[in-house]
Amino acid sequence: RRSAATCLQTRGMLLGVFDGHAGCACAQAVSERLFYYIAVSLLPQETLLEIEQAVESGRALLPILQWHKHPNDYFSKEASKLYFNSLRTYWQELIDLNTGETTDVKEALINSFKRLDNDLSLEAQVGDPNSFLNYWVLRVAFSGATACVAHVDGVDLHVANTGDSRALLGVQEEDGSWSAVTMSHDHNAQNESEIQRLKSEHPKEEKTVVKQDRLLGLLMPFRAFGDVKFKWSIDLQKRVIESGPDQLNDNEYTKFIPPNYHTPPYLSAEPEVIYHRLRPKDKFLILATDGLWETMHRQDIVRIVGEYLTGVHHQQPIAVGGYKVTLGQMQGLLMERRARISSVFEDQNAATHLIR
Incomplete structure (x- = not known):
């Protein structure tokens, strides 16, 4: 899944990719909900109060986001009320916590990722009287998703990453050549600091917490939304x-x-946030899931x-087999x-061209 939206009550634009595993439910839910949590986290106190008062009095709400969707994008209408109620509880708590300080973007991103993941877990534990929604929130919680989100405000770029999707900045040098600046770190077994983090959090399980390059021998990403099988206690899993x-x-997977x-939670949705001040030579940002990075060099x-x-297409010299x-x-x-050159630029967008 992928999402794009402009923040209407604060500055900046949000872009993100969401890679699901054990089903698409968690990636779908996160792609619909995370940007609202980020936008709310960035709002000043007076705007939060204005929105809450509008809800209480039944007035029209200030629009928070302008979504940039494809006509085929799916949004869950059935779950919209549930999603709204959880989001409202979050902004009510922000109102109550009023610190008088402006939340910076990094803090807002971290808080939003963690809060949404907590809400996914809580909704699954509480359940819903509607049978469809009850099954949906459980599907969301028991599946999982990684997320890589960029917040762009003028020259200020923040990238928040949870899991093994990746952000890459395309830089054009003075001679016209291209170079890559990595804007995220993978949270998997190829990242030694992630392995050490897990071992320090589970000191008596150093030999089992990462096996065959997977969390508990099963999960490739070491951070993710959902995946309550790696977060809840065994008793809570069985009870739910x-x-x-x-x-x-x-479902045999959910019962497994x-x-x-021994010592859950083993998994967190807390993102790692990297800041970069954009320069004139920084020309584009690529957000993509691990499938791209495993296939091609950055x-x-x-x-x-x-x-x-x-x-401008830079050609390699023609190689001939002999003199x-x-x-x-x-x-x-x-x-x-x-003929190759004429077909290079036939695609309507860069993503399609890259896939080709």
Whole structure:
């Protein structure tokens, strides 16, 4: 899933990608909800009060976000009231906590990620009298999602990352060549600091907390939304499953307890936030899930997108198999090269071009 929206009551734009596992439910929910939590976290106290008063009196609410959607984007209408009530509880608590200080973007991003993940967990524990919603909130909680979100406000770029999606800045050097600046760190077994963090949080489980490059031998990302199987106690998991709908009870995955499960939670949705002040040579930002980074080198990705956006395609010298090349053969090689160039820029956007 991916989302894009402009903050209407504060400055800046939000962009994000969300990679689901064990089903799409968690990625879908996070893609719909996270930006609202971020936008609310950034609001000044007087705006929060104004919104709450509007709800109490039944007046129209100030729009918080302007979404930039594709016509085929799906939003869950059935869950909208549930989502709104949880968001309202959050802004009411922010009103009560009034510190008089302006929340900075980094703090807002961290608080929003953690609060939404907490709400996903709480909604699943409480359940819902509506059978569809009751099953939905459980599906969301028992599946999982990574998230990589950028907040861009003028020259100020913040990237909040939870999991193994990635953000990459495309930089055009003075000679026209392209270079890549990584704007996030993967939270997986390739990140030694993440392994050390998990071992320090579970000191008596150093041999089992990460096995075969996976959390408890099962999960690739070391941070994620949802995935309550790696967060809840065994008793809570059993209690929720036993009281839940039959579809949940019949699901072998939800009933399965991870091995060596002694000191939960093993998983967190807390993001790592990186700040960068944009320069004139910073030309674009790529947000993508791990499937892209596993397939292509970051330098190649930036070069391909940069060439697409500028319309300038740097060709490699023609390699020939020997010295005896006829003029006809050379003409054939040049015609092939020209045909490749003409097809390079046929796509309507850079993402489609990169996939091709």
